[in-house]
Amino acid sequence: MSKKNLIVIGNGMVGHHFLEQFADTPGAANYHITVFGEEPLLAYDRVHLSEYFGEATHADLALGTADWYRDNHIDLRLNEQVTAIDRQHQRVTTPQGQYPYDELVLATGSYPFVPPIEGNDQPHCLVYRTLADLDAIRASADGVKTGVVVGGGLLGLEAANALKSLGLEAHVVEFAPRLMPVQLDSDGGAVLKQKIVDLGVQVHTEKATQSIVPGGQARLRMNFNDDSHLETDLIVFSAGIRPQDALARSAELVIGERGGIVVNNQCTTSDPHIHAIGECALWEQRIYGLVAPGYTMARTLAACLNGDAEAAFTGADMSTKLKLLGVDVGSIGDAHGQTPGARNIRFNDEAAGHYRRMVISADGKTLLGAILVGDNGPYDTLLQYALNGIKLPDHPETLILPESEGGAPALGPDALPDTAAICSCHNVTKGDICSAIDAGCSDLAGIKSGTKASTGCGGCAALLKNVVDNELEKRGVEVSKDLCEHFPYSRQELFHLVKVNGIRTFDTLIEQHGKGRGCDICKPTVGSILATCWNEHILATDHVPLQDTNDTFMANMQKNGTYSIVPRIPGGEITPDKLIVLGQVAKDYGLYTKITGGQRVDLFGATLSELPEIWERLIAAGFETGHAYGKSLRTVKSCVGSTWCRYGVQDSVGMAIRLEDRYKGLRSPHKIKFAVSGCTRECAEAQSKDIGVIATENGWNLYVCGNGGMRPRHADLFATDLNDDELIRTIDRVLMFYVRTGDRLQRTSVWLENLEGGLAYLKEVILNDSLGLGEELEAHIGDIVGTYQCEWKTVVEDPEKRKRFREFVNDERKDPVQHWVEERGQRRPAATETVEEMA
Amino acid sequence: MSQQKQWQTVCETADLVANSGIAVWTPAGPVAVFYCPDETPSLYAIGHFDPIGNANVLARGIVGDIKGEPVVASPLYKQHYSLLSGQCLEDASVKVPTYAVQLDGDQVQVAVHAGQREECAA
Ligand code: SRM
Ligand SMILES: Cc1cc2nc3c(=O)[nH]c(=O)nc-3n(C[C@H](O)[C@H](O)[C@H](O)COP(=O)(O)OP(=O)(O)OC[C@H]3O[C@@H](n4cnc5c(N)ncnc54)[C@H](O)[C@@H]3O)c2cc1C
Ligand code: SF4
Ligand code: FES
Numbered sequence: 001m002s003k004k005n006l007i008v009i010g011n012g013m014v015g016h017h018f019l020e021q022f023a024d025t026p027g028a029a030n031y032h033i034t035v036f037g038e039e040p041l042l043a044y045d046r047v048h049l050s051e052y053f054g055e056a057t058h059a060d061l062a063l064g065t066a067d068w069y070r071d072n073h074i075d076l077r078l079n080e081q082v083t084a085i086d087r088q089h090q091r092v093t094t095p096q097g098q099y100p101y102d103e104l105v106l107a108t109g110s111y112p113f114v115p116p117i118e119g120n121d122q123p124h125c126l127v128y129r130t131l132a133d134l135d136a137i138r139a140s141a142d143g144v145k146t147g148v149v150v151g152g153g154l155l156g157l158e159a160a161n162a163l164k165s166l167g168l169e170a171h172v173v174e175f176a177p178r179l180m181p182v183q184l185d186s187d188g189g190a191v192l193k194q195k196i197v198d199l200g201v202q203v204h205t206e207k208a209t210q211s212i213v214p215g216g217q218a219r220l221r222m223n224f225n226d227d228s229h230l231e232t233d234l235i236v237f238s239a240g241i242r243p244q245d246a247l248a249r250s251a252e253l254v255i256g257e258r259g260g261i262v263v264n265n266q267c268t269t270s271d272p273h274i275h276a277i278g279e280c281a282l283w284e285q286r287i288y289g290l291v292a293p294g295y296t297m298a299r300t301l302a303a304c305l306n307g308d309a310e311a312a313f314t315g316a317d318m319s320t321k322l323k324l325l326g327v328d329v330g331s332i333g334d335a336h337g338q339t340p341g342a343r344n345i346r347f348n349d350e351a352a353g354h355y356r357r358m359v360i361s362a363d364g365k366t367l368l369g370a371i372l373v374g375d376n377g378p379y380d381t382l383l384q385y386a387l388n389g390i391k392l393p394d395h396p397e398t399l400i401l402p403e404s405e406g407g408a409p410a411l412g413p414d415a416l417p418d419t420a421a422i423c424s425c426h427n428v429t430k431g432d433i434c435s436a437i438d439a440g441c442s443d444l445a446g447i448k449s450g451t452k453a454s455t456g457c458g459g460c461a462a463l464l465k466n467v468v469d470n471e472l473e474k475r476g477v478e479v480s481k482d483l484c485e486h487f488p489y490s491r492q493e494l495f496h497l498v499k500v501n502g503i504r505t506f507d508t509l510i511e512q513h514g515k516g517r518g519c520d521i522c523k524p525t526v527g528s529i530l531a532t533c534w535n536e537h538i539l540a541t542d543h544v545p546l547q548d549t550n551d552t553f554m555a556n557m558q559k560n561g562t563y564s565i566v567p568r569i570p571g572g573e574i575t576p577d578k579l580i581v582l583g584q585v586a587k588d589y590g591l592y593t594k595i596t597g598g599q600r601v602d603l604f605g606a607t608l609s610e611l612p613e614i615w616e617r618l619i620a621a622g623f624e625t626g627h628a629y630g631k632s633l634r635t636v637k638s639c640v641g642s643t644w645c646r647y648g649v650q651d652s653v654g655m656a657i658r659l660e661d662r663y664k665g666l667r668s669p670h671k672i673k674f675a676v677s678g679c680t681r682e683c684a685e686a687q688s689k690d691i692g693v694i695a696t697e698n699g700w701n702l703y704v705c706g707n708g709g710m711r712p713r714h715a716d717l718f719a720t721d722l723n724d725d726e727l728i729r730t731i732d733r734v735l736m737f738y739v740r741t742g743d744r745l746q747r748t749s750v751w752l753e754n755l756e757g758g759l760a761y762l763k764e765v766i767l768n769d770s771l772g773l774g775e776e777l778e779a780h781i782g783d784i785v786g787t788y789q790c791e792w793k794t795v796v797e798d799p800e801k802r803k804r805f806r807e808f809v810n811d812e813r814k815d816p817v818q819h820w821v822e823e824r825g826q827r828r829p830a831a832t833e834t835v836e837e838m839a
Numbered sequence: 840m841s842q843q844k845q846w847q848t849v850c851e852t853a854d855l856v857a858n859s860g861i862a863v864w865t866p867a868g869p870v871a872v873f874y875c876p877d878e879t880p881s882l883y884a885i886g887h888f889d890p891i892g893n894a895n896v897l898a899r900g901i902v903g904d905i906k907g908e909p910v911v912a913s914p915l916y917k918q919h920y921s922l923l924s925g926q927c928l929e930d931a932s933v934k935v936p937t938y939a940v941q942l943d944g945d946q947v948q949v950a951v952h953a954g955q956r957e958e959c960a961a
């Protein structure tokens with residue numbers, strides 16, 4: 001069966017989104033898809049258009065790639081404008097040719113409205129919609145002084161900001177009596193105007209331009225209806241948008257009175273084979289000038305073309321949250337209080353420049369709309385009240401009062417129903433986020449890529465983080481950046497404070513930078529930071545109370561309160577004599593003995609008071625602590641390598657031992673695991689480790705940031721064919737950079753995924769020393785290596801420290817709740833049921 | 840069963856560990872004693888048995904505060920127990936016993952009811 005033809009006209013935000021949605025569906029297989037874009041560039045993010053005046057290039061703003069189109073067999077024809085639609089023969093015409101269609105999608109967007117002012121067509125009269133427009137503005141602004149934006153709406157203010165950033169003296173001329181007349185009321189507009197004037201943009205409201213003529217001092221002169229005038233070098237018109245419906249008009253589709261291609265709930269026009277989505281579409285007499293409703297239309301249409309009879313576009317929320325010239329502005333729902341009986345609560349702090357208004361239903365129960373200027377803090381909470389019809393609290397004014405006035409804390413994400421829309425651009429609900437988490441997503445980055453939440457306008461970022469954090473927390477995963485209620489800092493920030501200010505104790509740190517007594521979150525974290533920075537014994541008096549029980553007693557606590565003992569066995573290599581000692585000690589203390597997944601031996605079931613005795617014997621036999629309890633280097637796993645293996649090309653055991661000796665004891669945000677394989681067969685599974693090393697004919701290949709465990713991640717190849725010293729120097733730098741910047745309990749895998757710039761950035765920093773940190777990082781690890789001590793040896797030799805290992809300080813008796821059973825020739829803790837039977 | 844309060848010397852100040860806990864054996868079973876020298880009060884005593892983890896471990900938890908309430912976090916599954924009331928903050932139905940504690944010179948004393956031991960699971 002031959003494929004049908006689907007043509008999309010317009011490769012803008014919504015057209016592209018439609019293709020992304022549709023390409024993934026089964027229906028896509030039935031069509032050969034062609035898309036025409038009048039602009040020469042692949043669809044880009046218009047919402048963040050202004051960033052083009054900063055650092056961003058088209059590549060940064062691009063929404064997809066040519067490869068993606070190719071991989072999905074979509075014929076992408078840029079720089080090719082469709083000039084006519086022949087409905088009768090179902091084909092479209094471009095200057096390049098004619099193309100037949102079975103289904104046609106119009107995603108032609110809109111164009112800037114230029115008011116009919118005499119002289120508006122001269123050079124240096126510009127608009128603000130496409131990258132080409134921005135290039136023209138940049139060229140026009142070169143070397144001149146002044147710029148005027150006509151239109152004080154959302155886009156106009158953004159354009160004014162752009163002019164300012166180009167170094168021009170910027171003016172905004174608005175016909176209405178206030179700024180952002182659509183979204184704001186007069187008080188809100190006044191506060192905004194004041195703020196913007198304070199920022200150095202001149203605002204002229206209630207001014208209608210009558211003509212534009214050549215200027216005296218500047219290129220142009222604008223004459224206003226009140227006989228005043230303004231000289232300027234360029235003018236940007238931003239007086240609203242008009243739907244781009246010219247093609248549809250000439251094809252005689254039904255068009256709205258004031259423009260726009262009329263569509264039904266299925267986004268289909270008056271011709272059943274022609275559909276329209278995005279800013280060109282008119283639904284129930286409305287044009288939506290925002291991207292989220294366009295995306296919803298795109299999704300709806302994709303579903304309809306797949307035969308989904310239920311799919312329907314049923315309108316969209318027009319609430320907006322923006323930062324204009326650095327000023328927060330938010331407008332929600334019925335912001336102007338047009339609902340009959342609506343009541344208002346207003347809060348206006350002229351000194352601080354904060355204006356807040358809530359529009360409340362006649363019965364006082366629900367929030368209909370809101371306006372915020374100066375501080376969008378309450379926005380997310382208010383939006384959720386409005387969108388979900390959540391019943392307002394008894395004193396709704398607390399929602400907009402500042403907290404110092406008894407304002408209510410933000411609406412907790414728990415209060416939101418599962419149906420609450422968190423990201424409206426991509427229609428992601430709280431329920432969707434919960435399902436993604438339940439399916440194994442365990443961090444914000446994963447949720448974003450999995451659900452697309454917060455990858456549209458970005459306005460929902462804070463709320464999304466909130467919901468994700470809350471859901472993860474409910475499932476027992478720690479997330480918030482603020483370490484805990486005692487420190488308003490992330491681990492990275494605390495690390496910096498400790499290092500830069502030379503802080504050596506928890507008490508000093510909490511006194512200077514925190515509050516309260518600390519808790520089981522911040523204490524171990526700070527303990528670890530202090531250990532990384534100063535490398536003092538973790539049981540030095542000041543540090544004792546900071547350690548988790550595992551660190552305090554330098555052993556992992558087991559389910560019945562006993563501990564395990566894991567001596568270091570570097571590289572997994574052990575002499576028979578040492579093996580015999582392990583066996584003997586285990587036998588004498590009745591310890592359950594197991595070979596671990598990390599190539600060493602774990603002895604389980606020691607009581608607190610037995611620990612120092614056991615370690616004394618192990619240390620005497622030449623063992624040292626294996627840090628199985630610490631957030632620090634665990635093992636460097638290795639294969640047997642060139643010394644025995646017939647394929648080995650380097651001595652993997654020798655290198656593993658060297659690495660394990662170098663990094664043992666280094667305290668870090670989470671545990672670190674290494675492995676070294678002697679050839680590409682990879683018997684040591686190095687690519688699943690934080691640091692993986694694989695031998696080559698010429699040296700070593702280094703892999704970084706792999707993970708086994710809950711969410712396995714393949715390590716990334718970082719550098720190739722390093723010699724021994726280069727390898728160590730590179731690992732030094734990677735590890736120390738991680739230790740300094742990683743978050744609490746963040747493995748290297750997650751760290752890398754969250755690192756802005758990712759692998760490429762890490763390579764820059766480590767291999768090309770782009771931050772100039774290389775030497776410092778190496779010196780720091782040098783100090784740590786130089787001050788290493790076996791923590792257990794220090795304790796065993798210090799009677800004061802040994803005193804801590806008494807089960808009861810006043811009684812020799814053993815813990816009475818330990819019940820044991822025997823299994824396969826060894827003892828293990830009895831299961832709870834068995835204990836009850838025994839009792 | 841007698842409900843008479845008895846001050847029982849359990850250890851000396853030298854046995855205490857600042858901002859941390861130790862376990863002592865008393866006629867009422869294992870008790871965890873915490874010492875926070877910079878706070879008032881500076882001594883707390885609660886049961887050492889963690890009813891959620893089912894093990895004698897509470898003295899080995901980290902001491903701190905949650906919204907101002909002094910607490911210890913169980914080292915097993917990290918639930919917080921109030922040092923003042925013994926209440927588990929994560930589970931309203933779980934509570935550990937609390938005991939009065941005082942210093943007599945350098946002697947640390949805990950008040951236990953004689954006969955209380957039989958009530959204790961241990
Ligand atoms: C003993 C051992 C299992 C065994 O019998 O083989 C083990 C035992 C524990 N693992 Fe493991 N893991 C052991 C190898 C592993 C491995 C395999 C490896 O290292 O090659 C992995 C996957 C590799 C990895 O980490 O990338 C592994 C992934 C985990 C994780 C998940 C980490 C993650 O990033 O997803 C945890 C939980 C955590 O750390 O938060 C964990 C935590 C634990 C804890 C600490 C749980 C706890 O808090 O009680 C266990 C304590 C053991 C103890 O008391 O000594 N263990 N654990 C292994 C000890 C290795 C060693 O010699 O040090
Ligand atoms: C500066 C700026 C800031 C914005 N900020 C926000 C914001 O913060 N939040 C928000 O929600 N929205 C914002 N918007 C609006 C948002 O960009 C639009 O809602 C969105 O781009 C609409 O998508 P669309 O695909 O309908 O139209 P467009 O993205 O305009 O795409 C239409 C495309 O079709 C092409 N085309 C038209 N006719 C033809 C033809 N005959 N043949 C071939 N191609 C054709 C056009 O060249 C264009 O590339 C902003 C817009 C601008 C300009
Ligand atoms: S897999 Fe789970 S149960 Fe097994 S050792 Fe690791 S943490 Fe413990
Ligand atoms: S020698 Fe181990 S992988 Fe080859």
